[in-house]
Amino acid sequence: MTIAQLNIHDFRNINSAEILPSPKFNFIIGDNGSGKTSFLEAIYMLGHGRAFRHQLSSRIIQHDKSELVLFSKIISTKNKIHSVGLSKTRSGENKIKIDNDQGFKLAELAKLLPMQLITPEGFDLLSGGPKYRRAFIDWGCFHHYSEFITLWNNLRRLLKQRNALLKRSINYDQLKPWDKELVPVANRISQIRHDYIEKIRHEIIKTSHDFLPEYDLDCQFYQGWEQSLDYAQLLVENFERDKLFSYTTIGPHKADLKLRINNIPIEVLFSRGQLKLLMCALRLAQGEFYAQYHNQACLYLIDDFASELDLTKRALLAKRLKSTDSQVFISAVDQEQIQAMVDENDKIFYIKSGIISE
Ligand SMILES: Nc1ncnc2c1ncn2[C@@H]1O[C@H](COP(=O)(O)OP(=O)(O)OP(=O)(O)O)[C@@H](O)[C@H]1O
Ligand SMILES: [Mg+2]
Structure with missing residues (x-):
């Protein structure tokens, strides 16, 4: 295009x-x-x-x-x-x-x-909060999985409703109907994000190695809760805490892409120039994968x-x-x-x- x-x-x-x-x-x-x-x-x-x-x-x-x-x-x-x-x-x-x-x-x-954007503001991708990395992942999910946008809109709606209900709820049973809807959406979104990161991981590591050959980048997706645990069960266990904050404290809205070198987060390790190169590497890897996939x-x-x-x-x-x-x-x-x-x-x-x- x-x-x-x-x-x-x-x-x-x-x-x-x-x-x-x-x-x-x-x-x-x-x-x-x-x-x-x-x-x-x-x-x-x-x-x-x-x-x-x-x-x-x-x-x-x-x-x-x-x-x-x-x-x-x-x-x-x-x-x-x-x-x-x-x-x-x-x-x-x-x-x-x-x-x-x-x-x-x-x-x-x-x-x-x-399009892929590389700007001085874009440093947030690496040194800002997880929302910037989620936006990065979701760009790819949006372009590669047609069901993603609907799932994502549903997730937003369900979390908003759940958080509003948390304020008023007395016991977990009142949240059950919402969580019955939320859990499959959360699991599917996480599955898609996992899948997408697996697909571009090689391209990200290769491109960052081209730009910063002296470093071995480790790139791990965190889905918003521990992968071995059952999300439905965690929602039940976290009810009291969630109620206290009137906020769902775990879920796909907490997902992140953890970028580390020798177990050190890159935003701690890298200089501004190195961060810029890594940001370019991520954007290029994503753009290149898009190009190959969609021709x-x-x-x-x-x-x-x-x-x-x-x-x-x-x-x-x-x-x-x-x-x-x-x-x-x-x-x-x-x-x-x-x-x-x-x-x-x-x-x-x-x-x-x-x-x-x-
Ligand atoms: N809504 C607006 N209407 C008119 N002018 C605006 C508006 N918003 C910003 N500007 C002006 O537009 C000008 C251009 O800003 P811009 O950030 O695009 O410059 P730039 O060439 O990127 O500069 P730099 O090299 O410093 O990054 C600025 O002087 C700014 O004050
Ligand atoms: Mg400018």
Whole structure:
């Protein structure tokens, strides 16, 4: 999948822009505050319905404007052209148009435009809480298991209802009907997550070894409770504790991906540059697995490419990205930082105060 045309209107400091990206590498060069991250956020929003720095639409829509509008032409691997439009109002209402039809859901947008994002904010994947790693795992589960989205929505609903009921319940029997529904959903979600991690583990370890050859990464999935134990039984045993907190303390909503080297958590061991490389390794491994599985490349958005990386590591990352044969958008403050990566079919865009030129 590649973006052949992109129009951005009233998105942060970008008033109006139309660009025709290369199917290979696209570089966005500009000073601090020129709009590079905003530009990448606009692409991200096309595939997610939200930006990655702020959820609030009022922060993303240009000051004094009532809505933002994004439009793109996408070419699928079968050379089919799709037009995708998205508008968002200040109240947060999304309108999605695909091939001139309205009323699509965000999940349909996400299926059409799979992308991997590598940004300084993305360090949360490794040094933030488990929710960031769950989001990473669930991206893959969503794209590889069609039943996952329904299961995931059910899990959210059931946990919300269960937590509300915990406040009022006197004994476990009152929760039984909920848990009868919750347990199979929780078990299936965990099974899918296990399965997905098993599938990409090799790719994650291989890619992280390419970037950080001196380390042997250990990557273990934790499903949210001890795997040898029965979830239904644990819910019964934990009733008093859950009631005390009015919160279900164990379950798939506590899952995590534990990344360690010699039993030391990587966020304790690694420098910023090493964390960035590992984050890239995870995203690339996931993107590559997606590409092999679906026979369709996913898009990469890389903000502030050069930050934290020395010249050798930049070259390594560039080489690996080139080998994916994907469409890539890379931002940098200085053309010198990316000059060595630019090939014949790539494009360079310059951005100044939100105005983009090729
Ligand atoms: N809703 C908005 N309306 C108008 N301008 C905005 C809005 N939100 C942010 N901006 C401005 O957009 C400009 C571009 O920000 P952005 O983060 O995209 O810059 P950048 O090129 O990525 O900078 P850096 O190199 O420092 O990362 C900033 O000056 C910011 O204040
Ligand atoms: Mg930026």
